[in-house]
Amino acid sequence: MTSPFRLGGDLAIDRIGFGAMRLPQNNPGEPARDAESGRAVLRRAVDLGVNHIDTADFYRSEDHSVRANTLIREALAPYPYDLVIATKVGPIFGPGGPRQATPAELRLQVEANLQSLGLDRLDLVYLRIGRNEPPHGESLAERFEALAALREEGLIRHLGISNVDLGHLTEARTIAPVVAVQNNFHITNRDETAVLDACAQDGIAFVPFFPLGGGRADTDDPGLVKVAGRHGATVYQIALAWLLALSPVTLAIPGTGSAAHLEENLAARWISLTEEDLADLA
Template identity: 45%
Template sequence: MANDGGTPPAKASGTYRIGGDLQVDRLGYGAMQITGPGVWGDPKDPAEAVRVLRRAIDLGVTFIDTADSYGPFVSEMLIRQALHPYADDLVIATKAGLTRPGPSDWRPVGRPEYLRQQCELSLRHLGLDCIPLYQLHRVDPTVPLADQLGELALLRQEGKVRHIGLSEVTVEQIEAARAITPIVSVQNLYNLTDRGAEDVLDHCERNDLAFIPWFPIATGDLARPGGPLDAVSTEHGATPAQLAVAWLLRRSPVMLPIPGTSSVAHLEENVAAALVRLTDDEFATLAKATLAKAT
């Protein structure tokens, strides 16, 4: 793992154009953890949260993912406090469709009037005239999909949203959504040890849709002493978490990992994963180890 000392490390992750026009460096930052415990309320150290966001930009991050439900709204308002006015190359993605009755409590609501209300609030809290990427946080099974995405399409037509994305969906739901309005991204649970969304990732790659894996840093038993991650860690002088992110970046050109943290030190470690270059054999070994564990 090496850096030339001048180029921000996130730049080593390569680039991707979301929707064909929003170019970002592929290793981004997920802003869920800068809130309080249970993703509820203010963080214990708001000043550190601001430092984390500003340091992410220093490290070359150009893609930040958040949601109205993180706090709620705490994450979005911290982003504005730390980074507004935004750099021209910074893409901020947010989401709506999950309500928060309390800490660690998440409930889908996809009523059109609710989604519109949340979009207006996110615009205000983030200090934006148009949200670059607006994602349906969850599909509400009690509301027709056409009503949920139809409202997001209206917001797009009105210039309040530039692109529309989905979260936690199946291939069938992606195609149903694309029949209603253009979709540019999918955010599903996916990491080295949990690859249940493999079919969704493959579908995104075939259709040039950004795939944003949430909970990207997971190593589990693979990092045990003598395990496959442990051996590769020694070879690269990298942590197992860095290898997990490096594996994701290698897995697909449409992959946009967004590891999140509330500390500057951890952020710097995460972003340094962009400097790790796995060999073909190392990539295959880690992939096979995961499949063997799953079976």
């Protein structure tokens, strides 16, 4: 099993956490999930040692009947002393499509997360920009400054950035400490390796969203299939184990609304990949 990662130097978290995006609804256009099933998955995750949950106030079913933050509060509050809840702000979803929040709107989003989670301070808040590909050349300074001010007020403990390139990371770090970066990265999409390397150099957590490809990873990859067979594991477990083996700063946050899938994902933390395995996965 991997050693805990010290997020921001002070929060010890297991390197496999839980992503809450799929709790309210599995995929766009599908019905809302059963709320009690979501609460049961969250309680089971904590029972199995998860102490890092990644969420957002905008993680909700399309009919707004089921919301991830509400499920987290109902299932887990009062929260375990060592539970770290990370959330993200930035996107606003409206009739005209998604847009980026203004600095003033970011405060409202932070306050909405505090209220829906029932917290006085958020452990980690990511500024999320763009959609699933980093918007190169776009400054995040004004928006990150707004979050840095909220950190100074005591509403946020640590700051992160999401869906960013190296330029964004450099820019953000001139404003306030960055303890985590969350980008699209998985075993069959390694485009963000340069950002991962920069994070590793300075001990910044690198937290892939879509760690299993968001349903789009090539699970027929011969290397994945070969290594999975060698370990008697699923290709998804090997994909998670590979992320953890790649660098000591990588954290995995696979999400699911299924207790069985949750247990399968968490079992990946017991898989130790050999040099032969890593060569096959290269």
